[in-house]
Structure formats: structure tokens, C-alpha cells
Amino acid sequence: MMRSTVQQRSDYTFKANRSLGRHGWLRLTPAYGVKLVEKLLSSSNTEAIILDPFSGTATTGLVAAELGYKAYSFDINPFLIWLGNAKYRNYAEDCLLDIREKVWQALKEYKSQLEQDNWTPQIFNIERWWSGYTLNVLAALRTALVEQFGEPEENDEYSVVWIAFCRLIIETSSAAFNHISMSFSETVIHHEIEYIEKLFLDILDFVLRSAEKNIMGNARVLKVDSRNIISVGNIKINKVITSPPYPNRVSYIRELRPYMYWTKFINEAKEAGELDWLAVGGTWGIATSRLNSWTIQEEDLPESIFSTVKNIRMSDGKNANLLSIYVLKYFHDMHLHLSSIRSILEDGAELHYIVGNSTFFGNMVDTAALFSDSMRILGYSKIHSEIVRKRNCNKALYEYCVSAIWSTG
Ligand SMILES: C[S@@+](CC[C@H](N)C(=O)[O-])C[C@H]1O[C@@H](n2cnc3c(N)ncnc32)[C@H](O)[C@@H]1O
Structure with a gap:
């Protein structure tokens, strides 16, 4: 050519x-x-x-x-x-239903965690990634999800929830992927709690719907x-x-860092x-x-x-x-x-x-x-x-x- x-x-x-x-x-x-x-x-x-x-x-x-x-x-x-x-x-239908119910439960409970000192990852300059408020919401949600699903683990059907959570943390962050590596927007974006919840449910729905389709091989x-x-x-x-x-x-590692810290792989x-x-x-x-x-x-x-x-x-x-x-x-x-x-x-x-x-x-x-x-x-x-x-x-x-x-x- x-x-x-x-x-x-x-x-x-x-x-x-x-x-x-x-x-x-x-x-x-x-x-x-x-x-x-x-x-x-x-x-x-x-x-x-x-x-x-x-x-x-x-x-x-x-x-x-x-x-x-x-x-x-x-x-x-x-x-x-x-x-x-x-x-x-492959994900059984029962498992996906169980996940949806447990996520609803976590969303009901996490607001009571907002005032507590929840675990946050040791990411360098974390304030460049998320505003203090967004970070607090993400950390409380994570605590509530851990109560329902446990920490992310290899070979666990609940991994799909943590994949949705990874998407949430990146989509609420100030990281921009407009060229080969990643950069940060000038100002840290502030998100309302309702927006974060809705975004999480939308992402989860996308992930669970694609998990419904079985893989032949x-x-x-x-x-x-x-x-x-x-x-x-x-x-x-x-x-x-x-x-x-x-x-x-x-x-x-540069691009995967946020996911890897929030899921405790590093x-x-x-x-x-x-x-x-x-x-x-x-x-x-x-x-x-x-x-x-x-x-x-x-x-x-x-x-x-x-x-x-x-x-x-x-x-x-x-x-x-x-x-x-x-x-x-x-x-x-x-x-x-x-x-x-x-x-x-x-x-x-x-x-x-x-x-x-x-x-x-x-x-x-x-x-x-x-x-x-x-x-x-x-x-x-x-x-x-x-x-x-x-x-x-x-x-x-x-x-x-x-x-x-x-x-x-
Ligand atoms: C260009 S990416 C592959 C992208 C892939 N084709 C996809 O569609 O996502 C290269 C991958 O090689 C992995 N890798 C780098 N060194 C490796 C090694 N020594 N052994 C196995 N995998 C390695 C990296 O962790 C990375 O996931």
C-alpha cells in the first residue's frame, strides 16, 4: 500500500x-x-x-x-x-438480578456513610482528580459496595460491579484522554450527588446488559x-x-493507575x-x-x-x-x-x-x-x-x- x-x-x-x-x-x-x-x-x-x-x-x-x-x-x-x-x-440470570438488588441496597445505605472517614486511595495529588465533595461521595459509595460485594477479587462474578465503579471514577474525574496519554482539565469538576448516582446506575445497566449475553467459546x-x-x-x-x-x-500504568488504586490492585x-x-x-x-x-x-x-x-x-x-x-x-x-x-x-x-x-x-x-x-x-x-x-x-x-x-x- x-x-x-x-x-x-x-x-x-x-x-x-x-x-x-x-x-x-x-x-x-x-x-x-x-x-x-x-x-x-x-x-x-x-x-x-x-x-x-x-x-x-x-x-x-x-x-x-x-x-x-x-x-x-x-x-x-x-x-x-x-x-x-x-x-x-458467563453470568447467570440470577446472579445479575442479585447484583441489581444489592446495588439498590448499597445506594440506600451509602448516604449514611457520607459523614464518616471512608477509605480513599493513596493516589498522588488526588485533589487534581476529584473535588473533595466528589471524592467523599465516591468513597462512601465504595464502602457501601464493599459491604454488599466484598473487595474486588479474581474470578468473582461480582467483578462486573467493580468494573462499573471503575468507569464511574474515571467519568467523574478531571482526567482527559484527548491525546495518546492522559492529561487533566484546568479546573477540577464538581458533581452533584444525584448526578453521580444516576451515572453509576446508567453505567451499571450498560455493563449488566452486555453481561447477559453468553459467550459461546x-x-x-x-x-x-x-x-x-x-x-x-x-x-x-x-x-x-x-x-x-x-x-x-x-x-x-499511567492510564490504569486510577482503576488500580481504587480496586486495591496497587x-x-x-x-x-x-x-x-x-x-x-x-x-x-x-x-x-x-x-x-x-x-x-x-x-x-x-x-x-x-x-x-x-x-x-x-x-x-x-x-x-x-x-x-x-x-x-x-x-x-x-x-x-x-x-x-x-x-x-x-x-x-x-x-x-x-x-x-x-x-x-x-x-x-x-x-x-x-x-x-x-x-x-x-x-x-x-x-x-x-x-x-x-x-x-x-x-x-x-x-x-x-x-x-x-x-x-
Ligand atoms: C498494547 S497493550 C495490548 C492491548 C490489547 N491488544 C487490547 O486490545 O487491549 C500491551 C499489553 O502487554 C502487557 N505486557 C507488557 N509486558 C508484558 C510481559 N512481559 N508479559 C505479558 N504481558 C505484558 C501490558 O500489560 C499491556 O496490557
Whole structure:
């Protein structure tokens, strides 16, 4: 495809997922669109086992399970594992009725909690997120919901309530998502208590209605570090459809922080940095300072990775050395991933990686070409890449689909 004719295709991004039932439960800007996954799945045989080793909001697994496939997803973020498994489960009618009744009960009782000292998360500068009044209402509501449902837990049918609560906290916050990462509005928005209650009930209704529809297939999110995949049971995968982090210093923790604090998946800033250090391309807090002392484990990387890194290091940009290590570690970690995933691939497995390129001080980091080079060294065949869409922020930034076949013969 000629680059000049490539379009932005918002139908291939998270934006198109918002109205699509469970896919619209919670937004994550780096999520890709349902339509893209459907297209990549369309040629699969019905028995195919699908894997997404970088699950995020579980788009791949959910599309696959909705179409009747068996699917697995891997992630290292406990909140996303919890969210994905809540999206994948089937909910009995009785359970959804019970949830509605308990929420009514919580809404009756929480007003009496407003005067009390309710638990609030230790989010840095919390007053930038919510006005004192809104925070007080959210905290009282949370206390009443905990009395009815208990704290958010893995594999719990009440997770849907906490997903609705996460939507509530973000929709009542001053966070704005008008570009790739998040920013705050100038003034903290004040909401009336009636507005917050109505918003919560509307969100809950949307979530519960989409939970009513049963899923035909079967999917699970497992806690697996995809840089080091050791065989998982006897799973053998026929098709990989995924979108790993891009080498662009975007931190998932940054966008997920409010949810993760309110659901107690993280309790203090230190934990967010530790989690981002495990993430490919992680760049939050401690993850950045650790880069300085990071040493390479796998020397047998494609030469093109080392030359890209060298160009960044030699440029006169601020922190050029640190950012060159960042880029090296990113492709190093993805190489470890592409190497270790081979142990769970069926002969003839198809792989599709949606990746974005980036630039550092004018040096193009051609992610699709560097992935292809790693795949070549690792013995994959039929490697090719094509442009999927243009990203909006800069003319030279695109998303590509890098595809390959794993064959042992
Ligand atoms: C671009 S997001 C995936 C978005 C996903 N396609 C969606 O539609 O929501 C990348 C995901 O990879 C996960 N990840 C990063 N490093 C990982 C690792 N070492 N092992 C497993 N998952 C990892 C992140 O937590 C994040 O959820």
C-alpha cells in the first residue's frame, strides 16, 4: 500500500470498541479494534486455539470466544488479568438480578456513610482528580459496595460491579484522554450527588446488559511474563493475534493507575514502578532509573537492532544514552518473547503482531523491520509486514501487521 493513501482507520482502534458490549466496559487507549481482530481471525479453522500474549483489555480473547473459539491470553498486570477474566465469563440470570438488588441496597445505605472517614486511595495529588465533595461521595459509595460485594477479587462474578465503579471514577474525574496519554482539565469538576448516582446506575445497566449475553467459546487470561514463556499445561497454539507495547515510552500504568488504586490492585506508587519494570517497554518511575544499570542477557540479536540503537546513542538529544538503552531493552525483550513463544506453538502456527514505529531525535525506529529480523534469526518463515493504519499524531507514524508462520518441518 502507498503510504500516501494510508488512512487513520479509527475503526481499528479502541474508539470503535466503546459501543460493542463487553468490549466497551473500560477504555485503554492502546487497545486495538474488534474489527481488526475479526479480520485476522476470519481465515481460522473452528478448532484453532488462539493466543494473545499481550492481553491488555482482552480484545483478542473476547472476540475469539464470542466467535466460539478457545483462547488464551497472557498479561503481567494483575488488574488487566482480573478485567479480562471478568469479560470472559458467563453470568447467570440470577446472579445479575442479585447484583441489581444489592446495588439498590448499597445506594440506600451509602448516604449514611457520607459523614464518616471512608477509605480513599493513596493516589498522588488526588485533589487534581476529584473535588473533595466528589471524592467523599465516591468513597462512601465504595464502602457501601464493599459491604454488599466484598473487595474486588479474581474470578468473582461480582467483578462486573467493580468494573462499573471503575468507569464511574474515571467519568467523574478531571482526567482527559484527548491525546495518546492522559492529561487533566484546568479546573477540577464538581458533581452533584444525584448526578453521580444516576451515572453509576446508567453505567451499571450498560455493563449488566452486555453481561447477559453468553459467550459461546472459552477464554482465560493467565499471569505469564511473555518474555519468558515456559510451557503452560499442554497448551499448543494455532494462531497468535496480538499487539505488544510499542517502543514509544507509553506506560499502561499511567492510564490504569486510577482503576488500580481504587480496586486495591496497587496501594502505593512503588508498586506501579515495579510492575512497569516487568512490562516490555515499561517506563514508569523506578523502571526508568533501572535502565541505567540494565545489562543485556541475549547477545544474539539482529544487527539492525544494534545499529538503530547506535544511531540514537550517537545523536545529540537529551538523555540519548538512556533512551538508546530503552530501545535496546525493548527489542531485546521482544526477541526473548519471540524466542520463548516457540515452545507453545503448533507446527504451522500463524502469528500476527500489530506494532507501531517511533522516532527518537529524528532517528526512525522501524519496529516492523526489526521484529521481522528477529523472527528470521529465530527460524520463522513467510515473514511479511503490511501497513494497517496511520497514527494520528505524526505523519511518519504507522501501525503495521507483522505476520509469520512457525513450522518445525
Ligand atoms: C498494547 S497493550 C495490548 C492491548 C490489547 N491488544 C487490547 O486490545 O487491549 C500491551 C499489553 O502487554 C502487557 N505486557 C507488557 N509486558 C508484558 C510481559 N512481559 N508479559 C505479558 N504481558 C505484558 C501490558 O500489560 C499491556 O496490557
